[in-house]
Amino acid sequence: EVQLVESGGGLVQPGGSLRLSCSASGFIFSSDAMHWVRQAPGRGLEYVSGITKNGGSTYYADSVKGRFTISRDDSKNTLFLQMSSLRADDTAVYYCVRGGSGDYSNWGQGTLVTVSS
Amino acid sequence: DVVMTQSPLSLPVTLGQPASISCRSSQSLVPSDGNTYLHWFHQRPGQSPRRLIYKVSNRDSGVPDRFSGSGSGTDFTLKISRVEAEDVGVYYCMQATHWPRTFGQGTKLEIK
Numbered sequence: 084e085v086q087l088v089e090s091g092g093g094l095v096q097p098g099g100s101l102r103l104s105c106s107a108s109g110f111i112f113s114s115d116a117m118h119w120v121r122q123a124p125g126r127g128l129e130y131v132s133g134i135t136k137n138g139g140s141t142y143y144a145d146s147v148k149g150r151f152t153i154s155r156d157d158s159k160n161t162l163f164l165q166m167s168s169l170r171a172d173d174t175a176v177y178y179c180v181r182g183g184s185g186d187y188s189n190w191g192q193g194t195l196v197t198v199s200s
Numbered sequence: 201d202v203v204m205t206q207s208p209l210s211l212p213v214t215l216g217q218p219a220s221i222s223c224r225s226s227q228s229l230v231p232s233d234g235n236t237y238l239h240w241f242h243q244r245p246g247q248s249p250r251r252l253i254y255k256v257s258n259r260d261s262g263v264p265d266r267f268s269g270s271g272s273g274t275d276f277t278l279k280i281s282r283v284e285a286e287d288v289g290v291y292y293c294m295q296a297t298h299w300p301r302t303f304g305q306g307t308k309l310e311i312k
Contacts, residue, residue, distance in 0.1 A: 127306040129303065142300045144201070145201065192248055
């Protein structure tokens with residue numbers, strides 16, 4: 084069974100940093116692209132970032148470009164999202180999502196990030 | 201970035217009646233490999249999104265056959281032939297042809 088478990092969320096002050104992790108199991112992690120998608124309270128889904136299966140390419144939404152960095156450790160089956168210069172509008176549940184273009188079938192339960200003073 | 205536009209944003213439906221959601225992309229979603237990476241997701245309150253339809257028209261395992269997807273190029277549709285109570289929630293289309301991926305705004309389906 085595929086499992087994606089996010090962690091690292093919490094309360095952080097504006098301008099601060101946070102690193103999210105996603106622990107994956109039940110599939111060959113190194114064979115899949117991985118992604119982060121977020122959802123602000125009461126709002127829709129927003130694609131944040133993606134990384135190809137070999138980590139060679141990374142992609143970001145304009146709203147986080149230059150502030151967030153996605154990475155992966157295939158030896159530990161873990162996906163990361165380093166977030167810096169956090170703003171109030173980064174407050175959201177962050178989901179880890181598995182897959183290449185034809186996938187996106189597996190989502191984690193999400194981790195809440197709250198940016199507030 | 202590719203803009204995905206859904207309509208309507210709110211969809212009140214009587215039980216047993218059909219429902220239809222439109223999703224339009226600002227660019228063609230047909231890449232060089234010939235596939236069209238347009239997916240549909242359903243999200244209930246407090247839950248993670250669940251994929252319903254992948255690559256325009258393929259139903260995921262366990263998805264009732266009252267759900268169907270269609271479309272091509274830049275114009276796509278999700279249809280529910282007869283709405284049931286469990287279908288309430290928000291439906292999103294997402295394109296996975298272009299980077300970065302993008303979602304529609306979401307369509308909230310409720311029972312009248």
